[in-house]
Every structure is written in structure tokens, then in C-alpha cells.
Amino acid sequence: MSQTPFFKTDCPSCGAPVEAHSASAVTLVCGYCNSMLVRKDNGVVDSGRDSALLEDFSPLQIGTSGTFVAQRFTLVGRLQVQYDDGAWNEWYALFDDGRAGWLSEAGDLYVMTMPVEIDNPPKFEDTQAGFSELTFQDKHYIASDVRKISLKRAAAQGEL
Numbered sequence: 001m002s003q004t005p006f007f008k009t010d011c012p013s014c015g016a017p018v019e020a021h022s023a024s025a026v027t028l029v030c031g032y033c034n035s036m037l038v039r040k041d042n043g044v045v046d047s048g049r050d051s052a053l054l055e056d057f058s059p060l061q062i063g064t065s066g067t068f069v070a071q072r073f074t075l076v077g078r079l080q081v082q083y084d085d086g087a088w089n090e091w092y093a094l095f096d097d098g099r100a101g102w103l104s105e106a107g108d109l110y111v112m113t114m115p116v117e118i119d120n121p122p123k124f125e126d127t128q129a130g131f132s133e134l135t136f137q138d139k140h141y142i143a144s145d146v147r148k149i150s151l152k153r154a155a156a157q158g159e160l
């Protein structure tokens with residue numbers, strides 16, 4: 001990740017500096033007042049939403065870097081998703097080659113998700129845990145967990 005921000009402005013809520021490193025991120029969370037800001041034209045507008053996270057003692061944080069399939073990435077944002085039995089983190093990862101992915105963190109389990117082109121992708125509404133199958137790059141997959149989440153119960157940090 002380049003250390004030079006792609007975008008820099010002041011938080012419309014508290015005036016603190018906020019910056020983005022991803023050209024594709026659409027929301028930013030102010031690190032000072034937790035206001036969720038939405039990028040619009042050349043600036044940001046306050047969504048009016050507070051985005052404080054639950055303390056989950058994650059070993060990861062904004063700025064943590066790593067390597068996935070020989071490509072370096074840096075975590076630039078976090079979406080903390082809540083569901084009936086708890087919460088997990090979806091970290092927004094920005095790769096040095098400009099691509100982006102999501103690193104899911106649930107307890108000590110991590111999964112990197114990146115967009116790919118496939119023919120006839122299965123529809124989410126039709127996916128059933130234990131039944132739905134997919135073959136991708138000669139590997140066979142069966143859905144093991146299918147969940148709908150509500151972003152009304154999500155909190156965020158950084159840029160997404």
C-alpha cells in the first residue's frame with residue numbers, strides 16, 4: 001500500500017483529518033468520533049450513523065499487512081458483523097497491485113475472498129448449507145454455512 005493517501009479531507013462532524021488509501025472504498029469511518037462518512041463527488045458527507053465497534057480483542061488492526069498468493073496486502077477497513085450468536089470481522093484488504101479483497105476473521109479462522117469470473121454463478125437465495133455444490137478450477141465445493149446478515153447491526157472502522 002502506498003503511504004500517500006488517495007484521498008484526504010476533514011470529518012464534517014468533528015473536523016478531524018480523515019484519509020483513504022483505496023480508490024474503490026465508498027465509506028470511511030472517522031477515527032476520532034466514529035461517524036460513518038460516505039464518499040460523494042470530491043468530498044464526504046456524514047451518514048448520521050455512529051459506528052463504534054465492540055471490543056473483540058482481534059490480533060488484527062488497520063494497517064496490518066500480509067501476503068496472499070504471493071501478493072502483499074494491507075488491511076484498510078473493518079466491518080464488524082453481528083448475528084444471533086455473536087460477531088465476526090470482515091477486513092477490507094488493499095493489495096499492492098490495486099486489487100481488493102475481504103479477509104473474514106471468526107475466532108482464529110481466516111478466509112480471504114476475492115472477486116472472480118465464473119460461468120453461471122449460483123444465486124445466493126438458492127444456496128443451501130450441506131446441499132449446494134460448486135466446481136471451480138477443478139476443485140469441488142459444498143456450501144457448509146449460509147447466513148443472511150443485516151448491516152443495520154454492523155459497525156465499521158477505516159475505509160470500506
Ligand SMILES: [Zn+2]
Pocket residue numbers: 011012013014015016030031032033034035
Ligand atoms: Zn469525526
